[in-house]
Amino acid sequence: xxxxxxxxxxxxxARWYSHWENTNxxxxxxxxxxxxxxxxxxxxxxGSLHIGHALDNTLQDILVRHARLKGKDxxxxxGTDHAGIATQMVVERQMNAAGEKRxxxxxxxxxxxxxxxxxxxxxxxxxxxxxxxxxxDWANExxxxxxxxxxxVLKVFVDLHAKGLIYRDKRLVNWxxxxxxxxxxxxxxTREVQGKFYHLRYPLEDGSGFIAVATTRPETLxxxxxxxxxxxxxxxxxxxxxxxxxxxxGRSIAIGTDxxxxxxxxxxxxxxxxxxxxxxxxxxxxxxxAAGEMLNMLDAKARVVQVADGLIPDAYLGxxxxxxxxxxxxxxxxxxxxxxxxxxxxxxxxxxxxGVVIEPWLTDQWYVDAKTLAGPAIEAVRSGAxxxxxxxxxxxxxxxxxxxxxxxxSRQLWWGHRIPAWFDAEGTAFVALDEAGARAQAGDDxxxxxxxxxxxxxxxxxLWPFGTLGWPDExxxxxxxxxxxxxxxxxxxxxxxxxxxxxxxxEFMGEVPFRTLYLHGLVRAPDGAxxxxxxxxxxxxxxxxxxYGADALRFTMAAMESQGRDIKLDERRVEGYRNFATKLWxxxxxxxxxGIGGSTTLEPPRAEQAVNRWILGETAxxxxxxxxxxxxxxxxxxxxxxxxxxxxxxCDWYLELIKPALGAEADAGAAxxxxxxxxWVLDQILVMLHPFMPFITEExxxxxxxxxxxxxxxxxxxxxxxxxxxxxxxxxDWTIRLVGEIRAARAELNVPPGAKLVxxxxxxxxxxxxxxxxxxxxxxxxxxxEAVSFEPAVGGAAQVVVDEATFVLPLDGVIDLEAERARxxxxxxxxxxxxxxxxxxxxxxxxxxxxxxxxVAKAREDxxxxxxxxxxxxxxxxxxx
RNA sequence: GGGCGGUUAGCUCAGCCGGUAGAGCGCCUGCUUUACACGCAGGAUGUCGGCGGUUCGAACCCGUCACCGCCCACCA
Numbered sequence: 001x002x003x004x005x006x007x008x009x010x011x012x013x014a015r016w017y018s019h020w021e022n023t024n025x026x027x028x029x030x031x032x033x034x035x036x037x038x039x040x041x042x043x044x045x046x047g048s049l050h051i052g053h054a055l056d057n058t059l060q061d062i063l064v065r066h067a068r069l070k071g072k073d074x075x076x077x078x079g080t081d082h083a084g085i086a087t088q089m090v091v092e093r094q095m096n097a098a099g100e101k102r103x104x105x106x107x108x109x110x111x112x113x114x115x116x117x118x119x120x121x122x123x124x125x126x127x128x129x130x131x132x133x134x135x136x137d138w139a140n141e142x143x144x145x146x147x148x149x150x151x152x153v154l155k156v157f158v159d160l161h162a163k164g165l166i167y168r169d170k171r172l173v174n175w176x177x178x179x180x181x182x183x184x185x186x187x188x189x190t191r192e193v194q195g196k197f198y199h200l201r202y203p204l205e206d207g208s209g210f211i212a213v214a215t216t217r218p219e220t221l222x223x224x225x226x227x228x229x230x231x232x233x234x235x236x237x238x239x240x241x242x243x244x245x246x247x248x249x250g251r252s253i254a255i256g257t258d259x260x261x262x263x264x265x266x267x268x269x270x271x272x273x274x275x276x277x278x279x280x281x282x283x284x285x286x287x288x289x290a291a292g293e294m295l296n297m298l299d300a301k302a303r304v305v306q307v308a309d310g311l312i313p314d315a316y317l318g319x320x321x322x323x324x325x326x327x328x329x330x331x332x333x334x335x336x337x338x339x340x341x342x343x344x345x346x347x348x349x350x351x352x353x354x355g356v357v358i359e360p361w362l363t364d365q366w367y368v369d370a371k372t373l374a375g376p377a378i379e380a381v382r383s384g385a386x387x388x389x390x391x392x393x394x395x396x397x398x399x400x401x402x403x404x405x406x407x408x409x410s411r412q413l414w415w416g417h418r419i420p421a422w423f424d425a426e427g428t429a430f431v432a433l434d435e436a437g438a439r440a441q442a443g444d445d446x447x448x449x450x451x452x453x454x455x456x457x458x459x460x461x462x463l464w465p466f467g468t469l470g471w472p473d474e475x476x477x478x479x480x481x482x483x484x485x486x487x488x489x490x491x492x493x494x495x496x497x498x499x500x501x502x503x504x505x506x507e508f509m510g511e512v513p514f515r516t517l518y519l520h521g522l523v524r525a526p527d528g529a530x531x532x533x534x535x536x537x538x539x540x541x542x543x544x545x546x547x548y549g550a551d552a553l554r555f556t557m558a559a560m561e562s563q564g565r566d567i568k569l570d571e572r573r574v575e576g577y578r579n580f581a582t583k584l585w586x587x588x589x590x591x592x593x594x595g596i597g598g599s600t601t602l603e604p605p606r607a608e609q610a611v612n613r614w615i616l617g618e619t620a621x622x623x624x625x626x627x628x629x630x631x632x633x634x635x636x637x638x639x640x641x642x643x644x645x646x647x648x649x650x651c652d653w654y655l656e657l658i659k660p661a662l663g664a665e666a667d668a669g670a671a672x673x674x675x676x677x678x679x680w681v682l683d684q685i686l687v688m689l690h691p692f693m694p695f696i697t698e699e700x701x702x703x704x705x706x707x708x709x710x711x712x713x714x715x716x717x718x719x720x721x722x723x724x725x726x727x728x729x730x731x732x733d734w735t736i737r738l739v740g741e742i743r744a745a746r747a748e749l750n751v752p753p754g755a756k757l758v759x760x761x762x763x764x765x766x767x768x769x770x771x772x773x774x775x776x777x778x779x780x781x782x783x784x785x786e787a788v789s790f791e792p793a794v795g796g797a798a799q800v801v802v803d804e805a806t807f808v809l810p811l812d813g814v815i816d817l818e819a820e821r822a823r824x825x826x827x828x829x830x831x832x833x834x835x836x837x838x839x840x841x842x843x844x845x846x847x848x849x850x851x852x853x854x855x856v857a858k859a860r861e862d863x864x865x866x867x868x869x870x871x872x873x874x875x876x877x878x879x880x881x
Numbered sequence: 882g883g884g885c886g887g888u889u890a891g892c893u894c895a896g897c898c899g900g901u902a903g904a905g906c907g908c909c910u911g912c913u914u915u916a917c918a919c920g921c922a923g924g925a926u927g928u929c930g931g932c933g934g935u936u937c938g939a940a941c942c943c944g945u946c947a948c949c950g951c952c953c954a955c956c957a
Contacts, residue, residue, distance in 0.1 A: 007919090190954090197957090215957055228957095262956060270957050279955045347956095392885065396952070399884065403954085491952090521886095526893085528950080559905085560894080564886070566950090568893065572906060579919040590916030636895070640904075651917085659915060740923095747923040753912055781914085834901060841900090846937040855900055855938090862901080 003592055003703045007585035009549025009578075012699045017130055020698075025712045026135040027075065028068075036067035036074045037481040039465050040136060041489050041497065042144060044083035045118050046090045049128035051523045051531065051569065052490060054541035057134050058557040059520065059635060060488050064135055065691035066630055067485075069716040075481055076135060077468045079142030080122065084416035084457040085179060085353050091117050091415075107414050107452075114415050128542060133550050133694045135712070142468045144460045145417065152467040153417045153460045154433050156508060161421075161431040165369045165507075166409070168421075168429060170291045172281045173408050175361035177302035178354035181412035182365050184456060185405055186495055188349045188358050195346035199266065199339040200332060202227060205243040205252060211236075212339060214266030216346050218332065219324040220273040222249060222304065222312050223295040228283055229269045231257040236269060247337050248328065249311035258283045275362050294362055300412075302359050321357070366419060366453070367406040373503035374401040380502055380512050389518045389633050390564040393491060400495050409456045416454030423449055462500035465513035486633075487514040494519060518633050521566035528568050544574050551693035552578035558692050559639035580643060581696050584689070587651050588700045591682055594662050598705025599680035602715055604723050609670055610774065611657045612677040613728035618649050619681050623719040626688055642688050650685065653736060654678070660777035679704070684717040734768075734802065735775050741800035742783040742807065748823055749798055749815060756786040760793035760808040763872075768805050785809075799824065799876040806872055808879075817880060824877045828870055835866035 020026060038060050043053060060076065068074040091114050092102050102110055129136065142149055160166040173182040198218045201210040211227055224246055229236040236255070243252050260283050261270045274284025275294040284294055295307040304319045306312055316324055332338040349358040378401050380386045381394055388394045410419060421431045422438035424446050430438035438448055463471070465487070469478040483505075489498055498517055505513030524530060525537040532538065544553045555577040560567045591597075599605070604616045622645040629638035660666060661674045682704065690697040690711055701711035742759075751757075759779075761772065772779070772788050779785040795812035798820055838859050841847050848856055 003916095005916095007917095213957080217957085260955085260957085265956060272957090277955085277957080279957070282955085347954095396885065399953070494952095522951095562895070565894085566886095570893065570906085573893075575919075576905065579917095582919050583917065586917035586920085588916085593916070632897095634897095637897095640895080644904085652921085655916080656914095656921095662915075743922060744924085747911065750911080753914085753922085837901070841938080844937060848937085850937050851900080858900080866901095 001703050003585070003589045003700070005589070007582045007696070009551060009581070009695065010546070013131070013133070013545075013550055013695045016695050016698045017133065020135065020710070020712055021130075021138060023710070024139075025710055027137045027139065028713050030071070030073040033071055033073040035480050035485075036064070036072040037077070037484040038064055038075075038486055038488065039077040039468060039484055040079065040134075041493070042079050042081040042142075042461060042464060043125045043129075044086050045080045045122040045125070045143070046083055046087045047080075047125045049125055049132070049541055051539050051541050053125075053129070054132060054544075054553060055520060055523055055557045055561065055567065056488060056490060057129060057132055058554045059518070059561060060486075061132070061134050061554070061694075062558060062635065062638075062691040063486060063488075063630070065694060065712070066716070068135070068712065069687060069690065069714060071715065073480075075137055077140070077142070077464075077481075078126070078129070078134075078136035078138060079144070079464075079468060080125065081457060081461055082118075082143065082145040082416060084411060084413050084454060085181070087114060087118070088413050088415040089179075089353065102414070110414050131542065131545055131550060133554060135694070140468075144457070144464075148470070149460070149463075149467050150417060152463050152471055153455065154420045155472050156463060156504065157417075157420055157455065157459075158431055158433055159508070160368065165372055166431075167367055167369070168364055169367050169406070170362065170364045172275075172278055172360040172362055173365050174349065174351075174358045175300070175302075175363070176351040176354050176356065177298075177300065177359055178351060178356035179413075180300050182361075182363060182408050182410060183351060183353075183358070184408050184458075187352050189352050190347045191350050192345050193348045195344055195348070197266075197342040197344040198329065199341070200247075200271070201337045201339055202244040202246065202271070203337070204239070205245050208242075210337075211239060211244060211255060211269050212267035213269050213271045215271055216344065217273075217277075217325070219304075219321060219328045220276045220297070221246060221271060221328060222316060222324070223273050223275050223297040223307055224251070224253060224271050225274055225284060225289060225295060226253050226272045226287055227255045227269055228258040228261045228272050228287075229255065230259065230261040230263045233261070233263045233268050235263075247335055248313065248316075248331055251309065251311050256287055258286060276360055278360050281360070281362075291362060296362050298359055298361065300361075302357075321359070365408050366410040366421075368409050368459075370404045370407040370503070373507055374404045376506040377401055377499060377502040380506060385512045386502065386514065387516045389516060392564060393494065393519050397494065397499065401499060407456075409459045410451075410453040411456055412452070413454050416457065417460055419451040419453050419455060421451040423451065458496050458500060461497055462504040463508075465501055465505055466509050471508070482509060483512050484514040486516045486518055488518045488520065490522065491519040492522065516633070520561060521564070523567045523569050526568055526570045528566075539569055539571070544571070548574045548578035549581060549695070551581050551696050554694075555580065555639060555643075555692050558635045559643070561635040563634070580647065581693060583647055583651060584685070584693075584696060585700070587646075587655060588682065588704060590655060591678060592704060594675070594678075596675045596678045596682065596704075598701070598707060599676070599683045601680070602718075604720060605673075605676045605680050607673055607677050609661070609673055609677075610728040610731045611654070611661070611778075612674060613725040614732040615650070615654045615677065615681055617724040617729055618645065618654075619684050619717070620720050620723040622649075623684070623688065623717045627719060639692060642685075642692065646685055646689065650681065653732075654681070656782060657732070657735070657778055660781050663777075666777075686711060687714050687717055690714075731771055731775075734771060735778060738800075738802045738807070739779065739782045741802055742779075742785065742809070745798045745800050745809070745823065746784075749811070749819055751798070751811060751814060754784070755814070756780075756784050757809045757811070758787045758789055758793075759785045760789045760791060760797075760810065762792075762806040762808065764790065764805040768803070796820070796880070799879070801827075801869055801872045801876065804868075806876055808876075821877060821880055824873055824880070828873045828877065831866050831870040831873060835863060835870055838863040838866060 064074050064076045174188050176183050195216055197214055197216055199214045201212055203210055239255050240257055242255050245252055260279055272280045272283050274280045274289055275296045297304055297307050299305045302321050304316050304324050351358055381388060421429045423429055430441040432438040465484050466482050469481050471478055501513045552574050556574045607613050625641045626638055629641055658674050661670050686697040686701050698711045793808040793810045795810055796815040796817050798809045798811055800807045842859055
């Protein structure tokens with residue numbers, strides 16, 4: 001098949017992807033091979049591919065394809081996450097747009113609606129992953145709410161409950177009034193907002209005056225239950241035990257002591273609202289209030305409701321927090337109880353999904369005893385059972401786990417795993433896999449109703465590394481592929497997901513979920529700003545694929561992924577790697593038009609020609625470097641290594657160096673050898689490049705030869721040190737340097753590009769003479785040296801020095817002698833500067849005595865070389881007169 | 882208040898175990914050359930954030946300061 005003149009990525013991508021998928025290319029049968037396993041961070045079913053996915057999945061695909069090429073039983077588990085809140089929001093939003101509300105439906109109807117939506121558009125992101133080239137095991141695609149996975153989720157809940165690691169508790173939670181559900185600490189983001197610091201006066205009941213308190217939330221006084229001062233604060237000693245009459249409600253509350261009150265802050269006295277502030281909750285508990293007694297003045301939508309003692313005036317009922325604040329402040333001011341108001345920036349909690357202010361709210365929820373689960377998770381990283389890359393994240397990991405709080409896992413939503421707990425009329429909970437189990441626990445036929453709540457999405461996704469492999473059944477797949485090898489994720493979900501997988505994996509499998517945790521950064525806009533839809537600075541990966549091809553996008557992601565850094569994505573970079581793909585395409589076209597096809601051997605072919613022996617050695621070096629980089633998860637280094645080899649070594653030099661050998665008048669034996677070697681090297685390039693650029697490489701693999709297998713399952717090249725040939729390397733290295741020197745001289749002296757020159761060589765060793773003979777055709781072609789003479793030259797000439805020899809290129813009449821003098825002077829200056837620097841170092845006794853012997857020897861050697869070079873250049877300059 | 886990362890060419894970034902500072906893009910000059918102008922050849926460009934220390938030798942190790950970014954944290 002003749003390779004087209006132009007490379008059109010779109011024309012080949014879809015074709016190869018479906019070919020691979022249809023021929024089981026992603027998961028060939030390799031029952032006896034060493035396993036290699038990665039699980040995808042399951043994208044939300046609601047999602048579409050954004051640039052962060054492109055990065056994350058490109059890195060995973062590189063590792064999986066590399067492992068597959070190395071002959072491993074490579075498994076990339078794929079699936080999607082039901083994403084409770086996000087998905088429910090999407091469907092609700094659609095309903096709202098159609099003039100409907102979720103609450104118009106029964107729970108069952110709504111959930112049915114979500115499933116229908118999932119069937120219809122849940123495939124968007126998986127289709128987009130295919131466009132990226134992700135070689136996932138689609139035949140076993142999972143979903144966090146599919147029956148098997150759900151079974152795992154319920155079992156984990158029930159087992160943790162049986163072990164006392166899940167319990168029900170009434171305490172303050174982060175309540176999202178926008179979504180009407182509790183959320184976990186992690187789902188709260190603190191923002192700084194401009195607010196006010198109100199200084200209030202609470203009248204003492206005995207009429208002896210006031211106590212001043214300061215607050216950013218005056219409206220909560222409607223549910224105040226005490227005023228606290230620090231036990232050692234002498235200003236208030238006399239007041240402790242007195243009571244104050246709260247403004248507005250007239251509630252009588254006590255002045256008590258608590259360590260929480262900071263004498264330095266405000267007046268030193270603080271109002272305590274146990275039902276609406278996390279600190280105050282603790283103070284209230286210490287003061288002897290049971291959770292059930294704490295006054296609650298807000299409903300689920302954060303509107304004021306009557307409290308238990310009924311003391312809130314009707315005028316306040318139904319107000320939003322914001323309106324209540326205005327009303328309370330106005331009432332206080334009118335009563336002369338507002339001392340003063342200061343401007344102040346306040347740390348305010350917002351829901352990360354809803355964007356509304358979070359209220360601490362007193363409810364019954366299910367909690368996971370995260371503290372207990374955290375111990376082994378900390379140990380797993382500390383002991384090295386899990387290697388975190390880059391390592392600097394371990395500190396953040398420890399810090400979070402060391403201070404971990406109980407994890408609230410119940411959500412007041414309809415979409416998700418319904419909590420397997422049944423309550424009787426008294427509120428006693430029976431936790432079991434199903435109602436029958438709960439009933440068995442209850443032991444009689446009393447009425448049981450299942451908990452209305454569902455589980456936090458992250459509770460289920462934490463089970464992904466083993467739940468997707470068949471757990472709780474002890475399947476062969478589970479035994480083979482757990483622990484996974486690597487988990488790749490953005491650092492933004494280190495706590496949400498990675499740490500919880502480690503906790504649950506250790507608890508239920510008794511073994512870490514993965515050996516290596518690789519955390520990558522965020523993809524940012526070219527100016528370093530965070531990409532967001534609201535800023536309108538997002539880059540659509542599919543648009544980039546349309547414009548430059550998936551291969552170019554993937555290569556960009558790999559080349560820019562250096563550990564521990566965010567990526568500033570500039571589209572020009574993608575363009576550059578599209579150019580690289582085109583370069584490869586054209587190299588293959590050149591090969592094809594010169595009778596170079598695919599190779600028939602895995603082993604490097606035997607070669608006599610120096611240029612061929614050299615490129616075989618360079619190939620082996622590249623394989624080594626690439627393997628090393630991939631083993632270290634240095635994606636940038638891996639990408640750059642292949643890039644340099646393909647473009648600079650193979651295209652710029654090797655293909656140019658072999659052109660003479662492929663010509664009509666060339667020796668037939670040498671030509672045949674060169675075709676064989678070139679074909680073999682090109683094959684290795686395609687294999688090495690395949691993890692990064694799967695589409696173009698598969699296309700060229702088949703275009704260059706008839707193959708009995710696809711590239712996706714070809715054999716990774718072996719880094720064979722025997723391929724290294726020092727003599728050949730030196731000869732080609734010499735050739736490259738000589739050509740480079742002559743080209744530079746010609747260009748700087750404005751010698752017409754087509755002009756053919758004779759090289760008069762001085763001081764040439766036997767080796768150089770032999771090389772000049774064997775490389776004559778190359779020099780003629782690449783440096784336009786039509787003949788070599790060992791006679792002295794006459795007239796004006798350009799001169800270049802390579803090793804021991806000086807090459808004099810007569811340019812009588814053409815040359816600008818001044819320009820050549822300047823050029824030589826520059827070369828002399830460079831050589832002498834380095835020579836003198838080395839001489840200085842060698843002249844220091846301290847260096848010679850204390851530096852490593854290797855370093856001293858190297859300095860001596862370099863000094864001799866530089867010194868000789870400077871002398872030769874000076875001699876050349878002298879000859880010019 | 883803690884913790885982490887960053888500061889290297891005009892831009893974006895590499896630089897491993899301390900031994901003569903690199904790449905891509907951009908810029909300048911030239912070029913129908915057995916593939917490729919999405920290309921070829923050549924070229925210019927650095928107080929490695931500041932200061933101090935360790936060392937024969939520091940972009941790299943240590944200390945410190947400055948600025949930028951991120952994460953965590955209950956100061957009402």
